[in-house]
Amino acid sequence: MMPVWKQAKLSLIVAASSLLLVVSSANAETLKGSMRLSEAEVSGRLEQVPGWTVQNQQLVCTYQFSDFVEAIAFVNRLIVPAEAASHHPDLLISYNRVTVSLTTHDSGGLTDLDFALAEAIAQLHAETPSSAPGCQPN
DSSP states (O other): OOOOOHHHHHHHHHHHHHHHHHHHHHHHHHHHHHOOHHHHHHHGGGGGGGGOOOEEEEEEEEEOOOOOOOOHHHHHHHHHHHHHHHHOOEEETTTTEEEEEOOOOTTBBHHHHHHHHHHHHHHHHHHHBOOOSBBOOO
16 A cells, blocks of 8 residues: 555646646637737728727727716726636726727737627627717727
8 A cells, every 4th residue: 555645745746737737728728819910810800899990009999988987887897808818908097988908918919819808898888888889989
């Protein structure tokens, strides 16, 4: 029979190996979504996020709300999809307007992650009854 300390050591090695596999899989998925898109790919993807524009390698959209409270409530709702994607927008809040800018800094430009989060943000905005429709001019 194997001593307890050897069993524990073996279990720890197996657990560490499993964790490395999980982390490696997660990193592979993240890297796959963070490959910089070409200009042609970006142009094609813009159709999926109506009203969003590209400015300085960033996807940008300004949303307008009835007041400051609604604007802040919208920003608070952005936390869930941003954290889920581990991808965080730059936000500019000006009274009842929220400008959202997305880019993947590690890739030096726009990636699938930016477009996926832009779609999620657009959906959140569409579900906000007291907001102006779609992206507003800056």
